[in-house]
Amino acid sequence: MITEPLEGFLPLFRSWFDTAAMAEKVGVSGSPENLLVELDLGPMVEAELRLLNHTPANAAEAACxxxxxxxxxxxxxxxxxxxxxxxxxxxxxxxxxSTNEAEGQPVERLLRRARV
Structure with a gap:
C-alpha cells in the first residue's frame, strides 16, 4: 500500500470517473455499434490501480x-x-x-475511543 499522498490524485480520479461514466452510458458490450469497442481502456485500468493502491490524505480522497x-x-x-x-x-x-492511536486495527481503535 502506498503511504505517500499521490500527486494529482483528484485529477486522476476525475479522469477515471468520467471514463467510467462514459462506459456506463454507452455500455461495454461487444456489439458493433458500441463506441467503446475501439477505445483503449488501458489508461483507465492503470489509473484505477494507482487510485486503489493509494492511502487517502483527506476526506475527499477517501470518498473518491x-x-x-x-x-x-x-x-x-x-x-x-x-x-x-x-x-x-x-x-x-x-x-x-478520529483517534490519537496509531497501533491496532482501525475498527478496534474506534471502538476503544467510543468507550472513553
Missing part, C-alpha cells in the same frame, strides 16, 4: 476511493482484491483522524 470500490463491487468486485485493500486504507485513515 470509496466510489471506485463501489463501482467495482457493483461489477462483482476486483479479482485482485484491490477494492478490499482500498476500503482498508480508508478505514485506517478514518481511524487515524
Amino acid at each position: 476511493m470509496l466510489e471506485v470500490v463501489r463501482q467495482n463491487m457493483g461489477d462483482a468486485g476486483r479479482s485482485d482484491g484491490l477494492d478490499l485493500r482500498a476500503v482498508a486504507a480508508v478505514q485506517r485513515w478514518l481511524a487515524d483522524q
Whole structure:
C-alpha cells in the first residue's frame, strides 16, 4: 500500500470517473455499434490501480476511493482484491483522524475511543 499522498490524485480520479461514466452510458458490450469497442481502456485500468493502491490524505480522497470500490463491487468486485485493500486504507485513515492511536486495527481503535 502506498503511504505517500499521490500527486494529482483528484485529477486522476476525475479522469477515471468520467471514463467510467462514459462506459456506463454507452455500455461495454461487444456489439458493433458500441463506441467503446475501439477505445483503449488501458489508461483507465492503470489509473484505477494507482487510485486503489493509494492511502487517502483527506476526506475527499477517501470518498473518491470509496466510489471506485463501489463501482467495482457493483461489477462483482476486483479479482485482485484491490477494492478490499482500498476500503482498508480508508478505514485506517478514518481511524487515524478520529483517534490519537496509531497501533491496532482501525475498527478496534474506534471502538476503544467510543468507550472513553
